[in-house]
Amino acid sequence: MIEETSKENIELRIQMASRAYQFLKNTTIKERAALMNAVADQIEALGEELTQIAHVETSLPLARLVGEKARTIGQWRSYAKAVASGIYSDPRIDLAQPEKQKGDLRKYNIGIGPVVVFGASNFPFAFSTAGGDTASAIGAGCPVIVKAHPAHPQTSQMMADAITNAVKEFGWPEGIFSHITGTSYEIGAYLTQHKDIQAVAFTGSFNGGKALFDIAHHRENPIPVFAEMGSINPIFALQHLIENKAEALAKEYISSLTLGVGQFCTNPGVFISIKGQSLDRFIAAVRNEIQEIKPAKMLNNGIYESFEKHKSNTVKQPDTEIIVTTETEEGKASVTIIKTNAQSFLNNPVLSEEVFGPFGIIVICENQEELIRIAQNLKGQLTITVAATSDDVRKNAELINLLKDKCGRLLFNGMPTGVEVVYAMQHGGPFPATTDSRFTSVGPDAVKRFVRPISFQNWSDEFLPEELKNENPLQISRIVEGQVNTGSLKLETV
Amino acid sequence: MIEETSKENIELRIQMASRAYQFLKNTTIKERAALMNAVADQIEALGEELTQIAHVETSLPLARLVGEKARTIGQWRSYAKAVASGIYSDPRIDLAQPEKQKGDLRKYNIGIGPVVVFGASNFPFAFSTAGGDTASAIGAGCPVIVKAHPAHPQTSQMMADAITNAVKEFGWPEGIFSHITGTSYEIGAYLTQHKDIQAVAFTGSFNGGKALFDIAHHRENPIPVFAEMGSINPIFALQHLIENKAEALAKEYISSLTLGVGQFCTNPGVFISIKGQSLDRFIAAVRNEIQEIKPAKMLNNGIYESFEKHKSNTVKQPDTEIIVTTETEEGKASVTIIKTNAQSFLNNPVLSEEVFGPFGIIVICENQEELIRIAQNLKGQLTITVAATSDDVRKNAELINLLKDKCGRLLFNGMPTGVEVVYAMQHGGPFPATTDSRFTSVGPDAVKRFVRPISFQNWSDEFLPEELKNENPLQISRIVEGQVNTGSLKLETV
CATH class of the missing domain: 3.40.605.10 (Aldehyde Dehydrogenase; Chain A, domain 1)
Structure with a gap:
């Protein structure tokens, strides 16, 4: 209570x-x-x-x-x-x-x-x-x-x-x-x-x-x-990478998707790639990887109910097909992976909505153009992952340049879950991932x-905050007359 | 056309x-x-x-x-x-x-x-x-x-x-x-x-x-x-300063208020002080300073008409009195200074609205408390000026601490017009001076x-922007592992 x-x-x-x-x-x-x-x-x-x-x-x-x-x-x-x-x-x-x-x-x-x-x-x-x-x-x-x-x-x-x-x-x-x-x-x-x-x-x-x-x-x-x-954190899997590493990628993907019962805002909810034998191999490996995963309790009942509701609404959309779903148990979340085609993903906004929990959509594109269309139409994301070889990156410069506009963090391989607490982290992204991408x-x-800036004009040292006093008592780095300055100011007294 | x-x-x-x-x-x-x-x-x-x-x-x-x-x-x-x-x-x-x-x-x-x-x-x-x-x-x-x-x-x-x-x-x-x-x-x-x-x-x-x-x-x-x-850029004139310099302050004030026919967003539209002989001397000096000012053309007719409209609406508010108005000429702006008391200024929002042009309000407070009440109730401003001696500042610490919340630039004497284009300038302030005080x-x-930040995770040097490459080809200052670093990164190759 x-x-x-x-x-x-x-x-x-x-x-x-x-x-x-x-x-x-x-x-x-x-x-x-x-x-x-x-x-x-x-x-x-x-x-x-x-x-x-x-x-x-x-x-x-x-x-x-x-x-x-x-x-x-x-x-x-x-x-x-x-x-x-x-x-x-x-x-x-x-x-x-x-x-x-x-x-x-x-x-x-x-x-x-x-x-x-x-x-x-x-x-x-x-x-x-x-x-x-x-x-x-x-x-x-x-x-x-x-x-x-x-x-x-x-x-x-x-x-x-x-x-x-x-x-x-x-x-x-x-x-x-x-x-x-x-x-x-x-x-x-x-x-x-x-x-x-x-x-x-x-x-x-x-x-x-x-x-x-x-x-x-x-x-x-x-x-x-x-x-x-929140965010759907798409993975764009490019040709050579998926060709070389379909099975390893599936393993990594499922591990990230199901981590913490999928309850991360960086959970990779959408996997996008071009159709072909390599993608078929990836899907087969996903099916295989997922077998052993047991149903698990979510954070609370409200989140569980919301997960079930969003999941069932998503799986009943036209042109979607369940690839695999794991063992179920009342009150616990099982893992579900579905697939759809690029046209449906582009035209049906329900498929771009976050399903908070262990749920993934594999979007199968006919060709490179569809991949770019999806990138262009993506809403703002916390993260986007490019699963690629260096050669894939060179061949997909336009796609990758576009993806920069849609996220706060752009990954080259790896998975988006795991948000390091460091200076170089950006956990934020264009709307609707966050309300302020800056x-x-x-x-x-x-x-x-x-914080917000305030300027003091013509105040004598006595009344200035420590951060701005001539002596620089806090010994911090300051921009003085446009130059980085870590010392104190020796001003001629009038 | x-x-x-x-x-x-x-x-x-x-x-x-x-x-x-x-x-x-x-x-x-x-x-x-x-x-x-x-x-x-x-x-x-x-x-x-x-x-x-x-x-x-x-x-x-x-x-x-x-x-x-x-x-x-x-x-x-x-x-x-x-x-x-x-x-x-x-x-x-x-x-x-x-x-x-x-x-x-x-x-x-x-x-x-x-x-x-x-x-x-x-x-x-x-x-x-x-x-x-x-x-x-x-x-x-x-x-x-x-x-x-x-x-x-x-x-x-x-x-x-x-x-x-x-x-x-x-x-x-x-x-x-x-x-x-x-x-x-x-x-x-x-x-x-x-x-x-x-x-x-x-x-x-x-x-x-x-x-x-x-x-x-x-x-x-x-x-x-x-x-x-825009903004009304209040001046808070404190006891000793006005006592010592009523006439010089009036000269400076009128010069700033009428600069460029009052068409600056940092124009000091409101002058606030406590009643007394010193303020009377200031007002007499204002009357005197203003005599010689000729009517002048404003930027365009729309601005002139808006000035006349806002001015006439303001002067007809209760508890206001015209102190002085200069020579008039059809189609040109003359200078008007009015006075009011603190209670009216606090209770009548019209008196806190910007009149874009050469128009000023002198707000006469009964006591220190009213000065603080006005500070507390002020809307966001581009600038606030404290006309004071050092002793005044020491005696008015609470007031000055409050004023920091209400402006982007806080001046110790001088006038707010004249916005230097330097790093330390803040031309912005809490709403409604601007929509974003940051x-x-x-x-x-x-x-x-x-700008907005974007993080790159695990990209090789080839694909990183120049700003982030190991070599630091632009030779800029970067935060590397939490420390300022102006050099290139010598990474062991794997």
Whole structure:
């Protein structure tokens, strides 16, 4: 039973967040990084109880949860390190030039204001209450109000307590972090509509993300919404690769498609290739690979029911045929792979919709032109994979150039599941994969979502933030008069 | 008489822009910088004819236009230099670590796609056809379709020809730049709605910018709109400063308020201070300063009529009183300064609306609390100026901390008009000053509006863009494994 946080309490928490923002704005990147490391320590200290509870609440295997916990701690620490480096403060200094009547201008990034984070169900640690969104918003200098995902309430509460403890330990305002619980749609809408909220981060379904995106746009002061709304992550398998490696590719494909019962936003739901003996071999190998896979419990009943509904709607579309489906068991998800032709895939939008779970569509093209037509008509994706030899790449330059417009991450072989938490990760893509292709929700660059620049003109050193003082007390890299500068400024005193 | 570009021709130009995007995506930052410098040369070569024509079309003084032309050329050259430096490519490389099953990930920014630019009337060179928006979009790697401002058609055509000539000189696709003319609202709506357009830049009125922002949100694939919609640029004059310098401040204020017949988006429309003898001295000095100002022609008749309409609506609001108004002449703008009290300013939204032209409101507060209430209730601004001594700043820390939330540029004394084209400039602010406070439309950072990141996973050097190749052929600064790295990568070959 999920307790619904009352309207009065939500209002109070928003007011606390607004006051905490006035405090956070004047903390330095080093101070915020220290808080983030303290949160990491708190999470680390939670021990086995956390993974046990999450296991019961999500049905995710313990080993996976242990890994996800380590990843979450790693996120706090690596984002802290990145924030402390000054990379997201992006300081720029242009000195006064009295002979040109040009003033002293100094710019850096401040936190955008209180942020609402909607936790995801499929990553109870890494993308939920104390996940990457919360870490990157706090790193940016923004208080966070988490709307907890109702599918893992105890896990969420433990994570919330870890953050709250770290904030208390620092003696910083409690409003830096708030934990709101409830199952009603209204809570999310209320938070997103509130005039004091300045940004929203969301990971989940298209309908959920789009609804928040619309609410935020129609406010008196519209605010950014960073919604990651899933993807079908197509694989384009080109001629020589499939010819050389049909069986190995099938093995890799099935392994990625069924990983975590298919409950990843980078799950490769669509496999596209040109008809022929090699593709026939691939399909035969898929049939073979899939035999042994047992039905498995999904994250929760809502997700399971939605999976069954979307799957049955997809398999009954014309010009589709089930290639293979695994052993079934009531209440558990089995794996299904269907095939269709390029024309149907192009003309029937149902076939391009994400079926969240272990479900794949193999799209069989007549020729190269159909492959390009599919690329041209693709909606925005988190990832696209090109399964190819180097020779295939050389021969498909036009196709590959087109695919860049449709995704945030373009893979040369391998599979899209497995999202590394590094600087070079882009977890985001053109609409409808996300609401804003210019930002990532994985990797330290996620911090960028929650900052905005402010310029100070003609302020004396005393009143400037540490990031912009002459002395460069934080010893960060700054752009001074257009050049990278890591030192302090020796200005002649007037 | 403005020719309306036909729908067929617009459609053709969008198709050409889309094809040109496929080309531009594969140009390097150095190549695009070279094109930008060629555009600067073309504009420079236009000679006196350009300023003469612009003078006739806009009524702006020749000296100002000569300066604006130099600024525009400077924009193309300085943005070119910044683009070539790689700062907006933001390359990040995380190498493969086979023992961790971690792939090779490399990310950089590519142009977001074809961009529509709506030129402004008040800067026929710097913020119009060949202005900062066009320069920054091309620098980012985006083809540009300009919807010319109908108030200076010949000027616009000359600038368009300059860009087109440079593109031709390079032998690059003509679709990199298109010039659409017309006066109908439908043209702008059609361009903003078109599925192949990926971003919009606009400088002008709130109604115009907000309409485009809404259209872009309601597309099947929503796109960013960067609309700079003006501002009232408040000045908060604090106790000691006004006490020490009432007369000098009045002189500076009137000079800024009436500069260019008040036709700047950074025009300081509102002056806020606490009642008392010093403020009385300021008001008396304002009356005195303004005497000699002659009525002047505005940019065009539409702007003049709008100024007269908004001014007369504002002066008839309750609790306002005209302090001074200058000599009038039919068809020309005179200067008007009114006063009101803080309560009326807080309660009557009409008094916070921009009156584009030489018009100012002095808001007289009873006390410090009212000053803070006004700060709290302010809408987003391009600039806020604090006229203060250092001692005033120390005593008003809460006020100044609040003002940071309401603007893109915070000035310590001086006046907000005069927007330097440098890295540290922020010309943008919270809604409704602009639609996106995270970006600037002045200074090389304007390029950031038109890029998005893309990650390449496991691609071999041959297929990577120059920005990401091991050798670092462009010799740019990159983040490699989390560290700044300006060299090439010596990787062991496997």
